[in-house]
Amino acid sequence: MCLRRKEALSPYAVDGEHSSLGQLPDLHVDVIHRIATDPGRLTHSWYKDVIAGGMSEGEYVETVGIVAHVTAVDTFIRAVGAELPALPEPLDGEPSRYRPAEAKQNEAWVPNIIWDEHGPNEADYFQEGIGSNIRRALTLVPDEARSFFRLSDHQYLTKQQMWDFVGRHRAIDRAQIELLAGRVSAINQCTY
Amino acid sequence: MMLRESVQHKKADPDFQAITGDGDAEATGVDHAALLIEFAESVVAADDARLASARGSLQAAVGPAGVVDAAGVAAFFNGIDRVADSTGTQMDARWAGKTAEMRDELGISAFAETKKRLEADLA
Numbered sequence: 347m348c349l350r351r352k353e354a355l356s357p358y359a360v361d362g363e364h365s366s367l368g369q370l371p372d373l374h375v376d377v378i379h380r381i382a383t384d385p386g387r388l389t390h391s392w393y394k395d396v397i398a399g400g401m402s403e404g405e406y407v408e409t410v411g412i413v414a415h416v417t418a419v420d421t422f423i424r425a426v427g428a429e430l431p432a433l434p435e436p437l438d439g440e441p442s443r444y445r446p447a448e449a450k451q452n453e454a455w456v457p458n459i460i461w462d463e464h465g466p467n468e469a470d471y472f473q474e475g476i477g478s479n480i481r482r483a484l485t486l487v488p489d490e491a492r493s494f495f496r497l498s499d500h501q502y503l504t505k506q507q508m509w510d511f512v513g514r515h516r517a518i519d520r521a522q523i524e525l526l527a528g529r530v531s532a533i534n535q536c537t538y
Numbered sequence: 539m540m541l542r543e544s545v546q547h548k549k550a551d552p553d554f555q556a557i558t559g560d561g562d563a564e565a566t567g568v569d570h571a572a573l574l575i576e577f578a579e580s581v582v583a584a585d586d587a588r589l590a591s592a593r594g595s596l597q598a599a600v601g602p603a604g605v606v607d608a609a610g611v612a613a614f615f616n617g618i619d620r621v622a623d624s625t626g627t628q629m630d631a632r633w634a635g636k637t638a639e640m641r642d643e644l645g646i647s648a649f650a651e652t653k654k655r656l657e658a659d660l661a
Contacts, residue, residue, distance in 0.1 A: 356659055385623040389653055391660040393626060410624045418617030425581045425609030427593060455626030480618065483625040494621065501610035511544045516611075517603035521548060521568045523611050524541035528557040529578040530615040535649040538622035538629055 348383040357387050373399050374409065381413045386535025393455045404445055404487055407456050411490030418497055449486045459485040474505055480538060481505075502527070541566075542640065558645045570599045574608065581612045 347362040354360050357380070366375045377396055380388060397403060423430050448465050449457040459482060464472045468488050484491035498504070502523070507515045516523060531538075545552045545567045555561025556575055563571035573596045580589040597605045621627070629637075641647045 356656055358656065358660060381620050381624045385620045386649060387652065387656055388624050388626075389657045389660060390626055391657055393624075407625070410621060413624075414617040414621045417620055418613045420613075421581060421616045422609050422613035424584070424586075424589065425577075425593070425612055426606060427590065453628040458625075479627050479630045480622055483621050483627045494617070497617070498614060501614035508540075516607040518574075518600055518607050518611075519569065520544040521541065521566075522570065522574055522600075522608070524544050525557070525566060525568045525571055525574050526578050526608055526611045527615045528541050528554070529559075529575050530582055530612050531619050532558045532644075532646065533579065533582045534616065534619040534623070535652065536619040536622055537646075537650045537653060538619070538627055 348379050351380075352384055357384050358389075358392065371400070373401055374405070377401065377406065377409055378413055381410060382417065386537070390455050403457055404443065407484055407486045408441075408490055410456075411484050411487060411494055414494055415497065418494075418501060422501065444488070445486065446488060452482075453479055454483060456483070457486050458482040459488075477505060554640070554644055560645075570596070573599050577605075577608055578612050581609070582616060 347360065347364055350362070351357040351360045363372070364375050364379050366372075370378075373396065380392075393406075396406060401409075420430060446459055446465060446468055448459050448463050448468070450460075451457050452460055459468060459472075461472060461476045461482070464485075468485065471485070471488060471492055481491070481495060484494055495505075502508075503515060507513070511520055514520070541554060541557070542552070549567025552567040553561055553565035556563040556566055556571065559579075563575050568574065573592070577589075577592040577596045580592040583589075593605055596608060600608070638647075
């Protein structure tokens with residue numbers, strides 16, 4: 347179904363069911379597939395329908411974070427020609443369902459924390475000062491934000507390195523890094 | 539914007555049309571640009587044979603460590619694009635004005651127009 351949606355003029359005109367293990371609600375499965383396969387054509391109306399359909403904002407942001415982590419890791423493994431490892435076994439226990447009191451609607455569909463309005467629990471994440479909006483995108487679930495941007499340090503650049511256009515931090519130079527980033531984002535039709 | 543900033547000290551008048559797949563890669567002023575673009579495209583396309591060929595060609599040019607770093611960058615942006623687009627994160631105001639002309643020229647603004655059309659269809 348994802349392939350038919352991808353080929354359709356509107357991905358919202360194609361209905362059907364995804365193959366699934368049956369362990370998640372259909373809505374969650376559909377959200378995961380849409381983020382994974384056609385993120386450039388997600389819309390605010392679609393997001394609002396997802397939330398109205400029963401997925402909490404926190405569940406949605408955590409789902410985004412998980413899909414993004416898995417995409418980044420799996421893409422890297424494929425790109426270097428290695429074998430994909432098995433997914434780890436789920437851990438016992440309940441999710442914390444922690445939601446920072448400071449998160450609110452601002453410059454995104456999902457609530458997030460504005461740079462100078464964080465509380466003490468998120469001080470570690472915001473200690474380096476104002477960053478780009480994308481670094482706030484997952485802060486409704488702070489551990490997702492922390493973990494995803496640690497990936498940036500390893501796969502791309504640290505926050506400090508990002509603003510150093512002259513120094514060489516990788517085996518390829520900065521212009522080569524940004525050309526790769528730009529081409530991948532254009533293929534994904536990323537609007538950010 | 540990051541690409542423009544990183545190239546400006548290497549080439550006086552770079553042309554970035556290759557970012558959207560329509561231009562001459564070498565006109566970007568980036569070393570081994572055509573090989574990097576082919577690598578990026580084959581990573582996202584999930585075409586194993588094409589990817590193996592692109593990886594080999596890139597490795598001949600930038601070495602194995604260069605391939606690992608190129609793979610990391612392509613992988614991270616394949617992930618972060620999903621964060622940006624599925625959270626509806628707006629471009630930072632401090633960059634939007636500076637990059638508007640460039641985004642129009644490259645056709646990147648058309649991505650947002652597609653979203654607006656889909657939004658109108660759903661309304």
